[in-house]
Amino acid sequence: MIQQLAPILVLIAVVVIFSVVAIFLTSLTGPKKNPTIAKQMPYECGVPGINVRTTKFPVKFYLTAILFILFDIEVIFLYPWALVFSDLLKKSPFVFIEMMIFMVILTFGLFYVWKGQALDWD
């Protein structure tokens, strides 16, 4: 376990150190910070921005994220099942049937979402 986890932690440390050092060094080598008004404004294709904060954001982003969570959970259940499917088949076909029930229920969910126009996009 340590032999598998430790290299990941070392890699995270390497990437973080690299980013910090690189950004620090490049901030030293660049020209001095020279903030003009044009540079400070949010970029809106070069024209002075309207910069109004009342922006309407569609609720479809939220719906996509929720559907992603639910289908991601389905995929997480499928991973260990795929691992033991062949072996458990020798005992009985039940392992096939139980996963088909699971998938059919969730396919109903996908069908409902599709018909309910929740997948009609931006």
Next chain:
Amino acid sequence: MTVEDLLFHSFAVMAVLSALFVVFNRNPVYSALFLALCMSVLGAMFFTLNAYFVAVAQITVYAGAVMVLFVMVVMLFDLKREAEEILKFSPVTLAKVLAAALLCGFLVGTGWLGVTAVKGNLALHLAPSATAADLEKPIDGKIPRMEEKKETSPDEAREPLAKVSGNPDEDLTAAEEARLVENATVPESRVGGGLEEFGSTVTLSRVLFSKFVFAFEAVSALLLVAIVGAVALARSKGGTHHVS
């Protein structure tokens, strides 16, 4: 202080600190990001407990899906006004905090949130029929502890290669089958994760899809309810959401 202890304590400190930041930070986006960090650190802690698949599931679902939803939603809304409301000190807020603390104390005290600490070995949780005596019984001549596998001598340089080749269609013998399901301790497994310790993904999935099938199917029904609920909620709120 072994490396495992050091890792556990570092992860524990990180998790607690990020959880505290979640609660005490004024900026809601920072709170959400720290919560995502806390979830990832919890995933790493699951990894150190040899629950490899649970660790990966935690990071995929919690840190990679649920927290992404939270962060997206928090970024979309301008929550400064709400944040100030919550942080105002008032008798009602104090009463709420005290009530929550009392409830937690009650739950811990009556043992419903009981934490059973088994010294160095979680086998009791995975095989509820095992007793303390079973912990000391050697399996295949080895006591089931978490041993690290040492690298072999240079003459066995061919071994790593030979181990990775192989036909996945070969089947397990009946004896290996029985041991995998009953004991939930797997000294050596060719199939699936190929792990030397217990808690492998293969064991987890065998138990999940045989003993806990009902819970598994109930989860699918729960997910269906969640799908329908999400669509209904979004529909009732109309098309776009106005942010002021």
Next chain:
Amino acid sequence: MGDGLLEFIVNTVKIALIFFAVVSTVPLLVWVERRGSAFMQNRLGPNRVGPLGLLQLAADAVKFIFKEPFVPEAADKALYFMAPALCLLPAMLTFAAIPLSTPFTVGGHTFKMQVTDINVGIVYIFAVASLGVYGILVAGWSSSNKYSLLGALRASSQMISYEVAMGLSIIGVILKYKTFDLTKMIGAQTGPFNFTWQGHNFEPLSWLPNWGIFFQPVAFILFFTAGFAETNRLPFDLPEGEAELVAGYHTEYGGFKFNMFFMGEYGHMMTSAALITILFFGGYALPWAGGGPVQVQEFWLSHSTWLSQTLSLSASEAASVLTMVTHLACFSAKMGFFLFVYIWVRWTLPRFRYDQLMDLGWKTMLPWSLANLGATTALMFFARYNPL
């Protein structure tokens, strides 16, 4: 402890080497992209700086270093500086679990050619890849530019939509190879094309290698397409849409931070290409029948005396080093081919509109991956279930 410490130091050096190898492959890829796109568009690419324009990217990197490190006024400074690192980190972490070659032994220590030999290999890669959304969201939000935020939201929605299809498409591969570990998957793809049906082993077409693509062709197509969407490459690069949102979520970035976004994107591309070769094309194993890693090492055992004399290694150690080099070359060739296909597709296909993109992800790829899963499961049921 001294022995363990030496191994720890050597492994740390190996991790740093792999990291810098990935970081240095990025300029090479960008050079291939610029020259390749120029060739496809019937014009010359960069050809002045260095031979064949190879030093163009070095010149560009130097230019990036000397840019002014500006920060937009209303930006959230901590998150603004953190976002490029947050984009680079998942790309490197996913590449960590990829086996580049066979392990080799020098001086009594065995070194594996990957950062970590994690046993839940493929699932770990998907877990960390799903963390890549945070870099985009934080970059878009911390720029405090509403177009950056919109671009970030679209990019993250696109990424998460295709992650479901990607995760579902590889379940067929896991069903076939019964393991998460990538090294074992490569081991199972050696030798000639064969399969087991109801207990009997069939070996038709033994001139074909035993690659995953012959078992899961639909999964390959789905995974390949989803890989484009995950890495925000054309035809799915609307979030970076040069004509629509300027540069999307990294509009307000310049200098080296901008460079780090590109390192992250090309790192993701390399991981996708590497995964495609491992899952469907045999990874680092040589393609002809009987060319498994053990056979290659046997071959080198009798042909490696020159190496064992020059470096004073034992015969098996020299053989393992040469085996590693052979397999690394094979893997690089396969991965390089797929990276070239990524670049080729970018300059060939037009861009999708955003609603077309989301329709493709949810209404086409998700049902197809479910159908692929159902078909594979049914086939395996008939192949393995023996009621007798």
